[in-house]
Amino acid sequence: MYSQINTIFSQVQFNHIYVEGSILLVLLWILFKKTTSSSNAKKVEPSENPDMEQKIKLWTPKPLVNKTSPSALPMENYIIDGKTEHYITINGRSCINFATHNYFNFISSKCIENNVVDAVNKYGIGSCGPRAFYGTFDIHIELEEKIAKFMEMEEAVIYSYGFSTVTSAIQAYIKSRDIVYVDEEVNFAIQKGLQSSKAELVYFKHNCPEDLERLILEKNATKRRRNRRAFLIVEGIYMNTGNICNLPKLIDIRIKHKIRIFIDETISFGILGEKGRGITEHFNIPKDEVDLIIGSLETALSYCFSHRYPPLLSSAAIKALDEIEKHPEMLAKLRERSTSLHKSLRNSQLIEHFTLGSDESSPLKHLYLIDNSLLHSEQQQILKKVVDYKDEVDLIIGSLETALSSVGGFCVGSTFVVEHQRLSGLGYCFSASLPPLLSAAAIKALDEIEKHPEMLAKLRERSTSLHKSLRNSQLIEHFTLGSDESSPLKHLYLIDNSLLHSEQQQILKKVVDYCISKGVAITTAAYLSDREYKTPTPSIRLLTSIKITDEEIDSLIDTLLQAVTASNI
Numbered sequence: 001m002y003s004q005i006n007t008i009f010s011q012v013q014f015n016h017i018y019v020e021g022s023i024l025l026v027l028l029w030i031l032f033k034k035t036t037s038s039s040n041a042k043k044v045e046p047s048e049n050p051d052m053e054q055k056i057k058l059w060t061p062k063p064l065v066n067k068t069s070p071s072a073l074p075m076e077n078y079i080i081d082g083k084t085e086h087y088i089t090i091n092g093r094s095c096i097n098f099a100t101h102n103y104f105n106f107i108s109s110k111c112i113e114n115n116v117v118d119a120v121n122k123y124g125i126g127s128c129g130p131r132a133f134y135g136t137f138d139i140h141i142e143l144e145e146k147i148a149k150f151m152e153m154e155e156a157v158i159y160s161y162g163f164s165t166v167t168s169a170i171q172a173y174i175k176s177r178d179i180v181y182v183d184e185e186v187n188f189a190i191q192k193g194l195q196s197s198k199a200e201l202v203y204f205k206h207n208c209p210e211d212l213e214r215l216i217l218e219k220n221a222t223k224r225r226r227n228r229r230a231f232l233i234v235e236g237i238y239m240n241t242g243n244i245c246n247l248p249k250l251i252d253i254r255i256k257h258k259i260r261i262f263i264d265e266t267i268s269f270g271i272l273g274e275k276g277r278g279i280t281e282h283f284n285i286p287k288d289e290v291d292l293i294i295g296s297l298e299t300a301l302s303y304c305f306s307h308r309y310p311p312l313l314s315s316a317a318i319k320a321l322d323e324i325e326k327h328p329e330m331l332a333k334l335r336e337r338s339t340s341l342h343k344s345l346r347n348s349q350l351i352e353h354f355t356l357g358s359d360e361s362s363p364l365k366h367l368y369l370i371d372n373s374l375l376h377s378e379q380q381q382i383l384k385k386v387v388d389y390k391d392e393v394d395l396i397i398g399s400l401e402t403a404l405s406s407v408g409g410f411c412v413g414s415t416f417v418v419e420h421q422r423l424s425g426l427g428y429c430f431s432a433s434l435p436p437l438l439s440a441a442a443i444k445a446l447d448e449i450e451k452h453p454e455m456l457a458k459l460r461e462r463s464t465s466l467h468k469s470l471r472n473s474q475l476i477e478h479f480t481l482g483s484d485e486s487s488p489l490k491h492l493y494l495i496d497n498s499l500l501h502s503e504q505q506q507i508l509k510k511v512v513d514y515c516i517s518k519g520v521a522i523t524t525a526a527y528l529s530d531r532e533y534k535t536p537t538p539s540i541r542l543l544t545s546i547k548i549t550d551e552e553i554d555s556l557i558d559t560l561l562q563a564v565t566a567s568n569i
Contacts, residue, residue: 078516083107086547088521095521096552098542103271103488104448104455105547112444119440127160127433131422135433143439146446147410151277155418157425158410160434164427165409166264167193170233172424173262174199178229179219181212181259184534187239190264191533194233203533206241209249216257230259236268236279240525240536242483242491244272247283266409267489276449276456408434408442458546463488466544466553473557478564482539491525491539492560501529504538507567511540514563520556 081089084100085108106112119139129135140158147156159165170193174180178199182190185206194201202219205211212232219230232254234245245263254261265278273281280286355370411421421428449455467485470476475492482491494504508524515522525541542556 086545090516090521093516093519095516095519096548096555097521098544098548098556099521099523101543103459103543103545104445105545106441106445106448109444109448111448112441115440115444116437119437123436125435125437127435129432130430131428131433137433137436137439139436139439139443140433143434143443144410146443148412150446150450151412153412153414155415156410156412157418157421157428158408158434158439159425159427160408160431161427162266162407162409163189163192164431165411166190166266167196168425168427169262169411169421170194171196171426172421173260174231178231180231180233181215182233183207183235183238185238185240185243185536186233186235187264187266188528188532189266190233190235191531199231207238207243207246209246209253212250213253213257216253216259220257230257232259232261234261234263236263236265236272236282237484237487237489239267239489240527242487242489244268244282244484244487245279247279247285251285267487270449271456271459271488272486274456275453407438455546459488459544460486462544462546462548465550466490466542466548469550469553469557470542473561475557475560475564479540488544490542490544492542493537493539497537501535501538508538508540510567511560511563514566515556515559518559518562520559522556 078090081092084097084102086097086102086105087094088097088100089095123137123139127135127137127140131140144156144158147158148154159168166187166189170190174194174197176198178197179202180194180197180199181202181204182194183206184203202215204215216230232250234247234250236247237244247263250261253259263279268278268282270276270278272278275281353370411418411425423429464485467481467483467490470481470490470492475481478495479492480495482493483489494507499507505524512522512524523541525536525539527536529535
């Protein structure tokens with residue numbers, strides 16, 4: 001027995017045992033060395049360092065929440081029971097709703113509600129993660145395709161929260177070296193996105209293209225403007241004023257000075273335009289843009305060091321080769337079409353302005369300006385006008401929280417623009433995706449708008465009727481009516497603008513409280529005054545819908561007049 005054990009041990013290689021034993025000894029030495037050092041460390045008693053003890057006693061931490069300023073108005077406890085429909089119940093009293101974004105009364109729609117219930121039964125409540133981390137459902141893709149088709153753009157990307165849509169889109173494209181021209185009355189979400197971008201901000205007067213162009217010319221005259229990208233950010237309908245953007249003049253300025261334009265259509269999406277496509281349709285401005293990026297696998301570095309070719313694309317390429325081998329007549333057809341195009345171009349009046357390059361049988365044709373005395377940059381500008389006559393809008397940002405009565409936001413544009421957001425939009429990459437049930441609600445709401453375009457005409461008629469009734473009433477003696485006539489969002493400002501903001505807020509709050517007590521739900525516009533670039537003038541915000549009747553508009557005006565008398569305005 002002993003001889004057998006001795007034979008086994010003699011055959012074992014002890015090298016690995018030596019190595020493992022050495023590592024174990026080193027680890028034990030480090031462990032005991034740290035313990036000894038910690039136990040021998042000198043403990044500093046508070047009495048030995050009186051200065052430190054005094055500092056600790058005097059130190060007071062900052063509050064987690066700032067104290068309410070004395071000028072801030074006390075919060076009123078308004079409790080809403082049930083849905084925020086055409087009539088809402090506030091503190092047990094039924095009120096006509098002039099306070100919330102429910103333009104098409106979709107909150108009361110049974111077909112949308114049934115769609116949401118079906119989505120909950122199929123997908124559950126949440127999405128369980130960001131889009132790139134197991135948070136994408138087929139209904140998200142369906143909604144993006146639906147929005148892109150509705151807006152007549154190439155692609156769309158959806159976000160789970162409307163506020164983060166604007167801030168994420170701005171951060172994804174605008175960097176610290178850029179210049180951004182922005183309307184002074186833009187909403188708070190745009191302001192936060194611009195602050196995060198750390199770009200140079202240039203504010204122009206509200207809805208004033210002339211002031212914008214003046215500032216652009218001033219910037220262009222300085223050396224700092226050179227080699228810097230310039231952006232213009234506006235809203236379709238300005239949330240803080242209700243005014244419609246003067247987009248045609250801004251587009252002219254954009255083309256003239258080569259500025260990229262971003263449009264926030266949080267309010268105007270689903271409202272403006274014959275079919276609800278927003279500010280561009282309202283002014284009949286084309287928004288289609290075609291961006292095509294082609295890559296090559298032919299150079300050595302791309303082949304050796306680039307990411308491997310995706311298997312699904314390999315499969316597609318193999319199938320394409322099979323089709324070419326099976327149907328050689330396709331090649332003859334392509335040559336015939338190429339020759340036909342070549343002859344048609346050569347025999348047309350275009351030959352008076354362009355030189356036709358390329359061989360007759362080549363499917364690739366080039367048209368060169370016949371006047372080659374022009375500079376390259378001048379030729380590019382001329383050709384861009386010929387090709388890119390639809391290139392007016394770079395990015396449109398919208399919300400699902402107003403017209404569609406859902407939650408979330410979206411961006412639409414060219415594939416190139418949208419794909420960049422899928423990689424760089426913080427709200428897209430790191431926030432949980434939009435819950436499927438809300439996607440279902442938005443899809444159904446879009447279907448309803450497409451099926452019943454008369455709702456859009458009805459909303460415009462109701463908005464105009466409310467505007468005219470307010471303007472022709474005695475309220476105009478006490479208030480200034482903001483907003484455009486066709487905008488469903490109205491603002492009433494006190495005519496006495498000599499009062500302090502806090503005094504105006506107190507007066508308007510009395511008016512609102514009185515109206516709610518009489519069964520008319522209205523609200524004051526709320527702002528974070530200490531964080532706004534320019535604190536908007538206090539106002540009463542009114543919102544209309546297709547369900548509002550003339551009698552209810554009259555009731556609103558009568559109640560407001562009574563509130564004015566009761567508040568001694």
